[in-house]
Structure formats: structure tokens, C-alpha cells
Amino acid sequence: MNSASRLKNFGPVFDKKNLDAFFIGCEPNVSYLSGYTGTESFVLILRDKRYFLTDFRYVEQAQRELKGFTILLRDKKPYSVMVKELCEKHGVRRLGVEAGRISFALYRALSRACSGAVLVPVSDAVEALRIRKDRGEIAKIKQCVEIMRLGVESLTASLAPGMKEREILAKLEYDTKMFGSQKPSFDIIIAADPNSSMPHAVTGETVVKDNDLILVDMGCVYQGYSTDLTRCFFTGKIPPLKRKIYDTVLQAQELGLRKAGPGVKASEVDLACRNYIDKKGFGKFFGHSTGHGVGLEIHEAPSISTRSPEILEPGMVITVEPGIYLPGQFGVRIEDMALITDRGAEVLTARIPKKLQSINR
């Protein structure tokens, strides 16, 4: 789907909120609607015209990438004044802004500058379109998964006791970049044994030992689209408690993946995982939600949590990632990405092994 079709899909929000214009400054939303791949730029959409506001650093890139937008170069005026002038020129009386994305300071500056218009904070207007991926987006995500798969394959072949978390990270990121990743989709977590009990551990100087668990939570970016995956690796022997926790998480995760499908509540996927972990007696060690949408952002709608109001629909791409974390000991999380289809869910990361085994060599 191109920028023009997306802008057309965005149209109904104008009627729904009775708007004359919409100001968008959040990078993934600017990128989604305009096709621009840079940063620090803004879009002002009117019912019949589109402006792209940027500065000297990005103007050549914008000229190369955009179609159907009038590109305005910021010179000495702040953006709020540029928006004000456009609002006056086009007689804008109601100006939509992104409630959750605009800073209070920018909201206030726009509010003061555009004294002839009312600012209307709207939540998740572009996000609501982005939640269902189109064919082109799905193709990019699948390519990004393949890049990630090659990275994991290479990681599995090289991971060994004696390596520092940071060195493992360096090699993994190098390999994924050589396979085509633009960058990691977030700060990759390489958490050796005791650090793995912190769900979002910071990769550091810990050295992998024999008989360790190494939790790897990683993702790549390809043509702007992110992926997300968690696997646990074991060096040497796998003691019974780790084995038991791993089996429990894996079983819970499979239940969640099997539950996912069109028309299913996101909360049901969460509960499928959570109830199983509860039943096995580890409920209090699984304190985060089960997953989230992935696309232009690493975390986006829908939320896969106990209280999520969302219903899964074809085209949504979600993660299913329950975990059990024993403080001061270790943690296990297993995460796959699934595409909701007309009939069920396609596990996009299915080719990346998750069978419990030691990488001992």
C-alpha cells in the first residue's frame, strides 16, 4: 500500500473528529503516511493537501522520497509558527494532534501560536491503521525474520563458555547486519545465567560459564520494520530446575500460539499462557504481559495482556512471550512472532529452533 492509499484510509478521522487538519510529528507515523524514512520531520494533513515540514539536514532526502507533499523548509521560525501560518492560509478551525505522541511543551506552543484554531488531541489515529499490516509490510517483516534466523543460526554455532555477554552481542549484531539488518530493533539482551532473572537485563561484562543458561532477546530492522525473538541457550549440563522451568514456559507459549487467531481476544492469548504457568505454581514469577504488536515500532498495538480490549484480526503481527523469572537465580522467556491470518496464526519465527538442548561442544 502506498502513501496515497494510507492517507485515504486516514481520511475518516477528519469526519469523526470534525477536523480541518491533522498535525503528525511521531516518526513511525510520519513514515507510515508519507513514505519518508528519515527523522525529525512533521506532516500537516489537510482534507485536500499535504505539507511536509523539515529542516536543511533532511530536505534532499525528503525530495527523493516523497510524493504528493509540499515540502516546506524550516528556516528561522519554529515549527509551531509554520503550522500557524498554514492553518491561517487554509482557514483551519479544528487541528488534530497526536495526544500520546506530542510533548506537553509542543502542544502548548501550538496552542498558543494557532490562536485561531482549536487543538483536538486524538489518540492512536495512525496507530489504528498500522495495527493491520498490508502485504508489502508483511513481506518486509518476513524478510527481517529471515535475516534474524540467519543471525541466530550463526550465534548458535559460535556461542561458547568464556565469551562475555558484550562480545556475544557484538558478534550477533555484526552477523545480522551482514545478513541485511539496518540495526537492532531495540537494545538486544544477552543475559547469562544470574542476569537472566531480570526480564529486561542490560547486556554487560558477565562471562558465560559451563552449565549456564543464556537468554537472548533480539530483533532486527529491515526497511523500517522490526522483528522480536527470545531464545534460551544452555551450555553443558541442564539441571532439573532449569529443565522444568523451560518446559513449563515452552508449554505455556505453545498454548498461547495455538490460541491466537482471527476473532480471538488478545486477552485470551495472554490467559492461555498465564493460566498454565499459574497451574504449575509459577504464576507470581510471570509478572509481565504476554506480548505486543510489532511493525514500524518494536512495541505497538495490539497489547497481548490480561486486560487488553483488543480482538485479533488478520494482518496483525504479534509476539507471544511468556516467561518465568526466579529472582537471584535465573529466568526463562520464549518468544515467537505470529501473523494473524484468515484461519489462524502463522508463526513467522517457526524455523528458529526452540527445542531444549545444550549447545555443548
Add this chain to the structure above:
Amino acid sequence: MNSASRLKNFGPVFDKKNLDAFFIGCEPNVSYLSGYTGTESFVLILRDKRYFLTDFRYVEQAQRELKGFTILLRDKKPYSVMVKELCEKHGVRRLGVEAGRISFALYRALSRACSGAVLVPVSDAVEALRIRKDRGEIAKIKQCVEIMRLGVESLTASLAPGMKEREILAKLEYDTKMFGSQKPSFDIIIAADPNSSMPHAVTGETVVKDNDLILVDMGCVYQGYSTDLTRCFFTGKIPPLKRKIYDTVLQAQELGLRKAGPGVKASEVDLACRNYIDKKGFGKFFGHSTGHGVGLEIHEAPSISTRSPEILEPGMVITVEPGIYLPGQFGVRIEDMALITDRGAEVLTARIPKKLQSINR
């Protein structure tokens, strides 16, 4: 300086704005005041008490890292309700929030929840402390510069025609991580010849050829602190126009660095570079500001621009990075980091060569 001293330095804002509490949600500010190195957490500071609000994913890390804070774990309530309860408990009537950092939606949620308190948006309260780096911060930045220097040395030895921008990026990031970098401090720019005319080009699939210019704008992160550097490399022959532009930028940049010192206006550093480039007839091809502060964030105060109101003071760490960009042809930018001292400016990146020469082998 530890968290306690920083919180003490933060105290005067309470009197100045007549506040009972301050809510901080911006990651580098949370990190600066608390010592916490993770993400997605909040701090509520009262005159005589400090709370740290986080969720299950970060609680163990917070317990390991924080001193002097009461850690509260978010369960089912939103953060706005947790803040409300704390405000009620402590009789908070005026609650400071970070105007430029808090989203409009969160501002509104807090405003609605904390009906017994007035929200007071304050700009740059923590940023004003962060602008002057203390000894410990300077030591970290210097170490990060050294990591970057080793990375550039290795890049210089390996860069050659036939490599893709993305491959150069992969190797550079690998090397800097192996030398101790946590991650790049921003999306590193590797822009071969025609891409270099875009000041913030996106690293891509372009292959370096003979007689090319390669612009590299890079940075590392070490213990939370960022660095920033731009160098241009030349393969094979350097044609006269490139030579002329390079010499002009280098001369301008040296003038800027020589101008920097305590008591000097930031705008004077900008003008030292800009006036020289203007005089040489390339003024309209230098459309961005001359530099910025660097620390816990890659871009922070002070701004080194024509209209910057700031006066340089000892402890500030800034970049000086003029450039000339000929659209559709090529661009040159040269960037160093300088620490403002009692007597002048110490160029932190002075050991990283910038003499015009070809890397031809």
C-alpha cells in the same frame, strides 16, 4: 557525584517554582538523578522523600542499583493513579512535571487523576544540571572517546573500495563493541560520495568506489555516556573541488574550536565557523547549526547555534561540526568534541586524525 548530591542540586527548583513534588519520566533524567540504568521507570521527588515507580520487568535491577529511593511496583493501576495516591499521602498541592518531556496524554492523565494538586510544567530543570559535567562524567566520556578512537583506527585500516556502506557500518560497530562500547549513540551515518550531500544520510547499500569520499558520523555509548565524531575518508585521488571544500570546512572548524572557552557565547563559536564558510562563498551550503552538547544524550544543551542564548562554562562538553553540502554532488562535515575548561577548550577527540589524505592502498 552521586545520586544524593545531584538530588541536592535539584532542590532549588522546589523553592523557585514553589513545588511540593516533581514527577520525572524522561529516561536520561531519571538515570541522572537516581543512578538507575534501565528504562520505562519514573521518579517522584518530594522535598524529603524519593519514590521510584517501575514494573515487574525492572524491579530487580532497580533494587540492585538504587539508594535512598522507595521502590514501588506498578501492579494493575496506571502510573497516574500511583502518583495521585502519593500526592494525597504527602499533601502535595503543586506538582512539577517536565514540560518538554511528558506527552500531552500523560499530562492530561496526571492532571485528571491528581485533582487535589496543580500541575506545574517546568522546562529543562534536570537538563540545567546536566549541562555541566562532573569529574566522573568526564572520565566516562573520555573513556568512550578512547573506545571510539580505537574503532576509527580499525576502520581506517580496513576501509576500501568494494565495501558497502552497511558492511562498513557492521564492522565499525563490531569493533567499537569489542573495544567496550555498549552500543552506537545514534544511527551511525556511513555515506559514500553522492549520499554525503545529505547531512543525515541513511546508511545503505551503496558500494564505495575508487576516488570516493566517505563521510562517517559515529558515536559510542560507555556507561550511559555518548560520544559524537565525524570524519571524511577519501579513496584514491582527491579531486580539486573536494580538496577545496574539505580545506574550507577544516579551517572553519578549527576557528570554531579555537573560539570555544569559558565565558564565550555559544553563538560566537557558531559564527566563527559560519562566517568563514560564508566568506569563502559556501554559506548557503551550511544550513545546520554548528554543534550541541553531549552527555547522557547524544543531543543535549547547550546548542551551538547562531541564536543560542547560552554562555559556555567549564564542564560543558560540546561538538563543533560545520559542514558544506553540495546537493547531488557530495558533502563534507568535520566534527570534534570539546570539553570547556577553566582556561579554554580541550579537544577530546584530538588524537583522531583529520588531516586530508587518501586511504588508498
